[in-house]
Amino acid sequence: MTDARVLKRALLSVSDKTGLIDFARALASRGVTLISTGGTRKAIAEAGVPVIDVSDVTGFPEMMDGRVKTLHPKVHGGLLAIRENPEHEAAMLAHGIEPIDLLVVNLYPFEATVAKGAGWEETIENIDIGGPAMIRAAAKNHDDVAVVVDVADYGSILEALDAHSGATTLALRKKLAQKAYARTAAYDSAISNWLAQAIGEDTPEYRAVGGKLSEPMRYGENPHQKAGFYLTGENRPGVATARQVQGKQLSYNNVNDTDAAFELAAEFDPTRTAAVAIIKHSNPCGVAEGASLTDAYLKALACDPVSAFGGIVALNKKLDAQAASEIVKIFTEVIIAPDADEEAIALIAAKKNLRLLLTGGLPDPRKGGLTVRSVSGGLLFQGRDNAVVDDMELKVVTKRAPSAQELADLKFAFRVAKHVKSNAIVYAKDGATVGVGAGQMSRVDSSRIAAWKAAEAAKAAGLPESLAKGSVVASDAFFPFADGLLAAAEAGATAVIQPGGSMRDEDVIKAADEAGLAMVLTGHRHFRH
Template sequence: MAVAANEAPVPDRVTARRALLSVFDKTGLVDFARGLADLGIELVSTGGTKRALAEAGLRVADVSDLTGFPEIMDGRVKTLHPLIHGGLLGVRDDPAHAAAMEAHGIRPIDILVVSLYPFAEVRASGAPFGSVLENIDIGGPAMIRAAAKNHSYLAVATDPADYAEILEALRANGGAAETGLALRRRLGARAFAATAAYDAGVAEWLGTEAGETSARQASFAGKLVERLRYGENPHQDAAFFATGEKRPGVATARQVQGKALSYNNINDTDAAFECVAEFDPNRTAAVAIIKHANPCGVAEGTDLLDAYAKALACDPVSAFGGIVAVNRVLDAAAARAIVEVFTEVIVAPGADDEAMEIVKAKKNLRLLLTGGLPDPRALGATVRSVAGGLLVQGRDNGVVDDLDLKVVTKREPTAAEMSDLKFAFRVAKHVKSNAIVYAKDRATVGIGAGQMSRVDSARIAARKAEDAARALVAEAQGREMAAGQGAAGEIRPLTVGSVVASDAFFPFADGLLSAVEAGATAVIQPGGSMRDTEVIAAADAHGIAMVLTGMRHFRH
């Protein structure tokens, strides 16, 4: 255990006389350094940072002049020196520290400005292992941590966003070039957060490269994107952080227009885009409509307009105020249909000019363009907090097309049923458990989500399908009445002649029988229940086909 060097009160105001600057990101560097120099603060720097300052006409000393030791090993060793770290770590009010600094010619450093090598960017670029490794900064984090620990006496800046705040403090009090303890403490906290995030990224990368699947410690990091107005509810604080993962989605999207995204918008948009990404845009157009992170309508079609119409028909009531995700470039025909219904967000890989003009008419409607679709097969992780801990798991990257499907009933599904079964199972993967999805003609016709009983999910999905059928009949009646014709025909539940997908096995035959009562002709489910034989027998007794996937898709 380290012993405190000095328990005396630390100073509030500290005069800055010397600054060390060593940055990779040179945004705002020259203006900041000129502001320091104008206040009489001596500048010391390294390599490319020194060159940039000297070329701007600033007087700047080289670190090697200070240490009497040149940069060696391709720059790997340049600031790892007692004359640097002593100047950062020395406790100025401690007599022993002050004596050591005087005896060894160590001059205090009052301001440290460091930005780190771009490890995350180089990794994301797909560079080879050796290049990524070389972009792990060593000297920078060491200096940052030293300065942050000793924030009682010096200020540390790790981001160009810090520069204005520091200059404002230095210029106060008639340009006294002083920093206050409160500012230094805030900067120290930011500095430790910066190195923690940096190290977390390095640890995750190296662990992945090494095939480490059971790390003894886990760390997660993100960079603030924006403070949100509130969280799920107005009394909850919230913020959005980006992890640096280059997966197309809400974190990497360009917001073309609309109000700022809320916490719920971000959560729902992510759910919508991950769902629609299950459908290959080279094969078919697809649309997912999401409400409260659950699909309320998903469909494939000949084009986006066709897919949207089919998705909307599944649950037009819930679609009001929802999120719409598409798997192709948004075109004018689809955009025109989508804006007819109150929609919070549209997220798409891209949009043509005419579509963007149509959406622009709804000034509050957010339009996000991602530049691509996330790969449903890609590895990744999900993290959820619990009291006192974190639950971490791999992303659910199971895809039905990759599974060994097994028909276990006497009747095999028809080709059309099998197509719908695969479609329904793709959607069920994105519905909160217990999940039941009815589908027909590659469109959802009833969705039951988040129930404690699978039977209830099946019944709710069937009831919603009946409601949707009534809405369609009412719409048809309205058209016929307007045309002076008779009333439309009887209400026929949309689930009649559909297939059904379950995200997990049927523990009893009752859930299956509820689907049969709704009119389903085929079912897809993982299997694995102790009563699979009983469930299969019930399917055979009612002449329906059953396919087992061997893979569960719980989504709690």
């Protein structure tokens, strides 16, 4: 076959030595000459596999603490030379350059170094230079050279050699080249974004994003859309870092909704209270805190038991058997928690399709970071909404100040409203949502929908009056007119929390006073589109 390239010489220089010795031994047994560097060469030699030091190829010693070892014409010439090109062959002959048919490089662990919180100097020293240079050279010359940047691809090289009489195919080399360029792109994006953060550059002239495939999804939001889940390496507990204990593969929508659920659950300090969030289509249909997870779950479920069916349940504490036994009583797609005890895991195991994700911790709601959204022809970046109501200076603007219980519920409701799609209205009572209005074009419509939800929840519970009676209400943004506020008052709310800042704040405050409401302003808006 004309696109086959017999593999005679390979250069191996890896940071992650997983599977290295077996791969090196397999190559050597197939007659491949091995060249290597530093610790990689030492590991191969100590395993009794013949290997040539790259210094013997270049005629230069490794120097400057390993910063300079492969940046040499005898390395890059061997990677970039086009086989059967007379000029290239003449140059190789004139300068004593031999071709390199396979490059095996995985890069210094920059992302892992940042994730562990290393200091500036250590992080800088984990920026690989020679590795990306060689990778890009080999990938460019994929007509002749195979490049491996992932230990998972060792097997595909050996399979090709066995199937094609010691040669690699062009199709394989193209596939490996694409992966190689994607790896160096993701690597450089991690470095540039770390540097931007380190120097306080919020909007750098160029912004790159990169990620590693976690798994291909069956489809995206809808069956006709292709999708994949990529990991950026951000050190933030959540769906991307969780261990899936059981259940079928997560869908695109599962991942999106589970992330929304867990970020909301993390707003509640587990040292202070147990909290549960039930999410449907990225919006909470019930959130509550309580003395136990069971108490919190049952209160959250009571807010909207119809919508909770087929939802995502997120917890801020270790899942126990009692809570698990309640959760599995209705169909649930995903449960996500920091941890779970063995009895809870056993109970959930009876529901084979139910996904259980354990994260090992909670994300810090105060921690910054970047969020990104695509638009046609561009990307929108912004800092994560890390404003927390506990840190806000609340200002009472009505004649009546909220009672201690009302104030606690106001803070609770505003904490939840942060995670509801705008326009957002949240009714809460006794540490639980009792009505949620999400994603409406009009804030007054959100107020009415939330009130209707509260009335329906009361009916479901067999109660004589709406759960909104005696509740408090939170709005993610200011009331532009008094109508949304009055709709909440009509539903039975007694106190209001909102950012303020409208040109008609005085009119809204006056309406609140006339209705006998207590109202506090936060000065912080929580739009979530």
